[in-house]
Amino acid sequence: xxxxxxxxxxxxxxxxxxxxxxxxxxxxxxxxxxxxxxxxxxxxxxxxxxxxxxxxxxxxxxxxxxxxxxxxxxxxxxxxxxxxxxxxxxxxxxxxxxxxxxxxxxxxxxxxxxxxxxxxxxxxxxxxxxxxxxxxxxxxxxxxxxxxxxxxxxxxxxxxxxxxxxxxxxxxxxxxxxxxxxxxxxxxxxxxxxxxxxxxxxxxxxxxxxxxxxxxxxxxxxxxxxxxxxxxxxxxxxxxxxxxxxxxxxxxxxxxxxxxxxxxxxxxxxxxxxxxxxxxxxxxxxxxxxxxxxxxxxxxxxxxxxxxxxxxxxxxxxxxxxxxxxxxxxxxxxxxxxxxxxxxxxxxxxxxxxxxxxxxxxxxxxxxxxxxxxxxxxxxxxxxxxxxxxxxxxxxxxxxxxxxxxxxxxxxxxxxxxxxxxxxxxxxxxxxxxxxxxxxxxxxxxxxxxxxxxxxxxxxxxxxxxxxxxxxxxxxxxxxxxxxxxxxxxxxxxxxxxxxxxxxxxxxxxxxxxxxxxxxxxxxxxxxxxxxxxxxxxxxxxxxxxxxxxxxxxxxxxxxxxxxxxxxxxxxxxxxxxxxxxxxxxxxxxxxxxxxxxxx
Numbered sequence: 191x192x193x194x195x196x197x198x199x200x201x202x203x204x205x206x207x208x209x210x211x212x213x214x215x216x217x218x219x220x221x222x223x224x225x226x227x228x229x230x231x232x233x234x235x236x237x238x239x240x241x242x243x244x245x246x247x248x249x250x251x252x253x254x255x256x257x258x259x260x261x262x263x264x265x266x267x268x269x270x271x272x273x274x275x276x277x278x279x280x281x282x283x284x285x286x287x288x289x290x291x292x293x294x295x296x297x298x299x300x301x302x303x304x305x306x307x308x309x310x311x312x313x314x315x316x317x318x319x320x321x322x323x324x325x326x327x328x329x330x331x332x333x334x335x336x337x338x339x340x341x342x343x344x345x346x347x348x349x350x351x352x353x354x355x356x357x358x359x360x361x362x363x364x365x366x367x368x369x370x371x372x373x374x375x376x377x378x379x380x381x382x383x384x385x386x387x388x389x390x391x392x393x394x395x396x397x398x399x400x401x402x403x404x405x406x407x408x409x410x411x412x413x414x415x416x417x418x419x420x421x422x423x424x425x426x427x428x429x430x431x432x433x434x435x436x437x438x439x440x441x442x443x444x445x446x447x448x449x450x451x452x453x454x455x456x457x458x459x460x461x462x463x464x465x466x467x468x469x470x471x472x473x474x475x476x477x478x479x480x481x482x483x484x485x486x487x488x489x490x491x492x493x494x495x496x497x498x499x500x501x502x503x504x505x506x507x508x509x510x511x512x513x514x515x516x517x518x519x520x521x522x523x524x525x526x527x528x529x530x531x532x533x534x535x536x537x538x539x540x541x542x543x544x545x546x547x548x549x550x551x552x553x554x555x556x557x558x559x560x561x562x563x564x565x566x567x568x569x570x571x572x573x574x575x576x577x578x579x580x581x582x583x584x585x586x587x588x589x590x591x592x593x594x595x596x597x598x599x600x601x602x603x604x605x606x607x608x609x610x611x612x613x614x615x616x617x618x619x620x621x622x623x624x625x626x627x628x629x630x631x632x633x634x635x636x637x638x639x640x641x642x643x644x645x646x647x648x649x650x651x652x653x654x655x656x657x658x659x660x661x662x663x664x665x666x667x668x669x670x671x672x673x674x675x676x677x678x679x680x681x682x683x684x685x686x687x688x689x690x691x692x693x694x695x696x697x698x699x700x701x702x703x704x705x706x707x708x709x710x711x712x713x714x715x716x717x718x719x720x721x722x723x724x725x726x727x728x729x730x731x732x733x734x735x736x737x738x739x740x741x742x743x744x745x746x747x748x749x750x751x752x753x754x755x756x757x758x759x760x761x762x763x764x765x766x767x768x769x770x771x772x773x774x775x776x777x778x779x780x781x782x783x784x785x786x787x788x789x790x
Contacts, residue, residue, distance in 0.1 A: 323391060324390075681761075
């Protein structure tokens with residue numbers, strides 16, 4: 191059931207157009223329902239008659255008259271007739287206030303109008319994507335928060351979601367750091383039981399340099415040879431080598447989980463799918479592709495030709511020296527995610543610079559049949575590509591020394607700045623409450639700024655903008671909800687109105703003032719907005735919607751007295767509208783992974 195009048199009107203008009211013109215109606219005909227530019231003529235208008243005139247060979251006004259004759263607007267708008275047709279054929283629509291209140295009443299349910307699907311889909315979301323022995327940095331921010339929000343949106347809609355943190359834990363670079371750790375441990379320079387990720391990160395960088403001729407000179411060749419020997423030992427399951435590698439992996443994953451928890455992004459150890467988990471499948475993948483003619487040899491390498499999919503560049507799945515690549519692992523991952531996990535839709539929250547890779551990968555996976563579901567159709571494969579986080583110099587966000595900014599340090603700085611702002615705005619909060627609020631506001635500000643930007647675009651990172659309590663920011667949304675909860679607390683203290691009594695018959699809704707109507711219409715859009723985000727994989731649509739709701743609530747609160755309403759009936763109605771607005775904001779923030787606060 192739809193609760194949004196705009197969607198209901200579109201469906202009713204389309205039914206009327208079919209009833210009026212039958213098979214003559216052009217395929218894809220649009221009712222063209224839009225908000226009226228002049229409220230004195232109504233709330234909405236349909237402009238469908240004008241584009242239909244040429245196709246049907248009729249005057250627009252005659253078309254409008256036939257549509258009106260077949261139109262049923264009961265339960266949503268006032269009846270229409272020939273007098274509601276304006277100009278050359280515009281059909282004006284005025285919503286029925288009682289019907290609007292009824293739609294709101296129906297939405298005010300535990301699920302806020304988002305009913306679970308009859309047949310839930312399995313959605314696999316690839317997110318985060320950290321590397322062994324390396325700290326999460328600002329480059330992991332977008333893959334984590336965008337991926338987690340997309341996962342939350344599908345969970346909110348009632349689908350089964352499987353998160354996959356594709357851990358870079360295999361290959362020669364990993365062998366380099368494993369060798370370095372084993373050497374240092376053997377010399378007693380490090381304690382494997384006490385080593386932390388900062389130390390591992392430093393060892394990773396030094397190990398890379400030790401194998402680089404420009405950095406290490408003649409010693410590089412010997413160091414590289416030892417790393418390759420370590421890789422062979424790791425691949426063959428040597429106990430000592432595997433133990434060191436496993437210790438590095440545990441430290442990396444535990445730190446990743448801790449940072450993600452602080453970000454309020456659900457990435458747990460069981461979501462980790464290391465490249466190592468595919469290692470025994472890669473040779474079989476290549477053999478399978480070759481045996482079925484999906485892949486072919488080219489100058490000693492193995493490729494999948496994709497010209498039939500409109501892609502000039504082939505996908506390389508095995509190098510001429512016999513080595514496998516990211517593409518080989520990714521092919522194995524798609525096969526597992528579709529054929530083992532039962533994925534109906536596989537979504538990758540990965541940097542836009544990988545767009546060609548994913549076009550090739552998806553085409554090759556379909557060509558190989560690895561994306562095939564039991565019913566014979568292909569799973570939907572999506573790359574939720576995103577842009578780069580820039581510094582205020584419009585270059586990729588780095589430290590002054592050119593290093594990637596550690597994500598944990600970025601979060602610390604955001605919380606510290608938020609704490610100063612919270613203390614200034616509300617010095618009466620206890621130190622513990624200030625700490626809790628600062629953490630929620632600082633983390634929420636970073637996440638909201640990232641999510642509120644169109645994901646395919648780069649954006650400039652600015653603490654001053656993202657921590658502002660006005661404008662389209664996380665703190666503004668959090669404060670809007672805090673204000674609503676404050677109103678509800680005062681209603682109980684001053685008028686004895688318990689929030690639980692505001693649902694259903696306890697408070698009949700009356701939508702009379704323009705600001706009440708504006709807020710009501712926005713609230714009714716909530717289920718549709720969440721579904722749109724799932725379809726488009728664009729979290730900024732939900733952010734923009736929540737900002738509209740917060741702004742509309744501000745206008746409502748300023749112009750429509752709530753606690754000092756003219757009578758008890760109006761007070762209860764407006765309190766219920768406040769509560770419903772708060773529920774939508776809370777649900778929306780939760781879907782974004784942003785903490786909803788009671789006080790700020």
